[in-house]
């Protein structure tokens with residue numbers, strides 16, 4: 001690898017972020033990823049008190065990384081329960097302690113989380129997945145779906161890794177679990193053709209323009225904040241601030257034109 005020293009502390013770097021021009025050592029990469037994860041959660045409504053959070057431990061590294069992230073950030077909170085939603089028969093190696101575990105088979109994460117009494121669902125969506133789903137929605141003419149991605153089936157959905165590239169999510173898992181792990185992300189299941197096209201084109205474009213995926217995710221975030229689409233899309237969770245939120249569905253939540 002051509003990178004050598006951390007931009008923050010001059011120790012040996014483990015990652016180079018082409019989109020920021022920074023090289024980071026293990027400790028600063030860990031801090032950087034967790035700071036981005038916490039900021040994403042705050043932007044998506046935050047975690048208040050007495051939350052029951054379903055963590056979708058999707059196969060592939062990102063799901064396990066998300067579970068480690070959740071345990072490290074929220075595992076010590078007495079008023080927060082973490083439920084690891086494990087698809088299929090699989091359980092990731094080295095499952096962290098302090099979580100309830102539920103095998104959900106091939107049920108979708110939304111219905112599984114709702115059935116287990118969760119009010120928040122954390123999904124392991126990485127930067128590339130989020131950006132290509134934004135691009136795919138636009139290319140398919142489904143831009144209205146961008147505005148209502150935060151609440152599904154009465155669950156508030158958070159995506160802590162939506163600003164973190166898959167390679168960094170893989171490094172994060174290796175650092176926190178102490179195990180050699182395969183790279184996170186990659187295609188899963190059989191995506192629809194438009195999404196596959198968007199992912200492929202975006203990957204090609206991002207090789208020369210590494211900040212492009214971030215821009216797409218930020219655009220989607222801004223649209224979500226506006227809480228309106230062109231077909232009477234419902235409001236979002238209605239509260240971008242951390243702390244207690246009004247009960248009930250998002251339908252009645254006040255709309256906010258701008259976060260600033």
Ligand SMILES: [Zn+2]
Nearest residue numbers: 006009025028
């Ligand atoms: Zn450092």
